[in-house]
Amino acid sequence: MSNLVSVPKNGSLANTNSNENFPTLSNLLDDIFNRELPSVFTSNFNTGITLPKVNIKENADAFIVEMAVPGLKKSDFQIDLDNQMLSISTKTEEEKEQKEENYTRREFGYSSFKRSFTLPEGVDVEKINAKYNDGILDVFLPKKEEAKQKPPKTIKIS
Structure with missing residues (x-):
């Protein structure tokens, strides 16, 4: 055997x-x-907010973080900077109560997320700003003068 x-x-x-x-x-x-696990096991277990999608763009003067977060208010966001770590988070609570003659129905929910990003060394942290418009949170991360891209230069030979 x-x-x-x-x-x-x-x-x-x-x-x-x-x-x-x-x-x-x-x-x-x-x-x-x-x-593979069903999507119910792989999704977030919060009530309504999944981890938002983010685009990060770079131009000559700044980095721009675009976060798609529709349905929130400007006051729902908290943006923190700790050393070179930028954190964007939100926490919302919702409570509904419906009273009818024969019953009372009460529902409540909590949702939150937090996204964190390590900033490049060239970001001018004193000039970071953000705006929220039409469901898009834009965080502007201006570059320091020495980190900005310089235009091409032709060097003459003497």
């Missing part, structure tokens, strides 16, 4: 003497842990 075990490319162990008609415990566990 051989005790050799073959190792397939997927890394699961299979007994060479096993009956292929009956799944082994190892095969069942592999099936459970190697399949």
Whole structure:
């Protein structure tokens, strides 16, 4: 009787003497842990806000962080700078109560997110500003003068 075990490319162990008609415990566990989880398990467990999408643009004078966060108010945001770490967060609470003759229904929800970014050395942290318009939060990160791109220059040979 051989005790050799073959190792397939997927890394699961299979007994060479096993009956292929009956799944082994190892095969069942592999099936459970190697399949993709339903989206309910991979999404955030908050009530309504998922991690917002971000675009980061660079031009000659600044970096611009664009964050898509519709449905919020300007006062819902908190933007912090700690050393060279920029953090954008929000926390909202919603409470609804509906009273009818025979019942009262009360619902409440909380949602939050936090995105953090390490700033490049060339950002002038004293001049950072932000605006919120039509569901887009724009954070402007101006560059220091020495970090700004200089126009091309032709050097004459003497």
